[in-house]
Amino acid sequence: MNCLVTGGAGFIGSNLVDALLADGHGVTVLDDLSSGYGENLAHLRGREGFRFLEGDVRDEALLAQAARGQEAVFHLAASVGNKRSIDNPLTDADINVLGTLKVLEAARSAGCRKVVFSSSAGIFGELKTLPIAEDHPVEPDSPYGCTKLCAEKLCLAYAKLYDLEAVALRYFNVYGPRQRFDAYGNVIPIFVFQILRGEPITVFGDGEQTRDFVHVRDVVQANVKAALSREVSGAFNIASGTRITLNDLVDLLRETGLSPKVLSGPPRPGDVRHSLADLRQARTLLGFEPRVDLREGLKEYVAWAREEAAR
Secondary structure, eight states: OEEEEETTTSHHHHHHHHHHHHTTOEEEEEEOOSSSOGGGTGGGTTOTTEEEEEOOTTOHHHHHHHHTTOSEEEEOOOOOOHHHHHHOHHHHHIIIIIHHHHHHHHHHHHTOSEEEEEEEGGGSBSOSSSSBOTTSOOBOSSHHHHHHHHHHHHHHHHHHHSSOEEEEEEEOEEEOTTOOOOTTSOHHHHHHHHHHTTOOEEEETTSOOEEOEEEHHHHHHHHHHHHHOSSOOEEEEESOSOOEEHHHHHHHHHHTTOOOOEEEEOOOTTOOSOOOBOOHHIIIIIOOOOOOOHHHHHHHHHHHHHHHHHO
């Protein structure tokens, strides 16, 4: 299978690119390197079956070139995070909505079979029931959640209107190697890199809010299974199906050998209180099954982060 990965130099994207190439697929990456890292793909230079195009997903001519001859498009390029979207809502919408629409048009025009879109549990907003099934009410609390929901709807509308299958994968809290510190990002890299720098970490609110953390290898597995599935379109939760409080997360980080100094802060706007995914749809229709335990995954991630911090 030949495939295009937008945002392929990023954390999730580069892990996906490695897996696809290891399985013998041809991969074209389109990334403007605004948040991705060229070093994530440096080991692939000159590798047969790999091509890198530097550019923006809003560049229609470049997208058309990138999509030509591809069977599947993995669309990961995005402006990510609730706080970033609150600070920059227009940029968030431009990239996440118009960028996705242009990717869909390029895929349709090129005759691609499948688009796998990286969505987010941020579409749900504050939760009314747990665990969260795909039909849970969607009431996003941030521009980011709104743009991801709009992009999802565009993907699924294209699947109904055109000869194009589309799967939206609703990621919960993804973590793992190559996830670098970003003040707008996931709590795990924020905590780990602050601790490694000798800085205190801040737990907002009472720390009893829960999160469903999923390892990047499991997210990659979901993407590949979604692309290889035939005549399957729809939206699917991708998570571990387990949850942990932030206070307990801090305790698990201590088990890895870190020594966090913890400060308390006020609750943050746009943050949900609890999170836990229902995975029945992904298990049934995609064959997805999370495999990486959080304790195991954290040890692996902290080891990677120590090497990264030392560099």
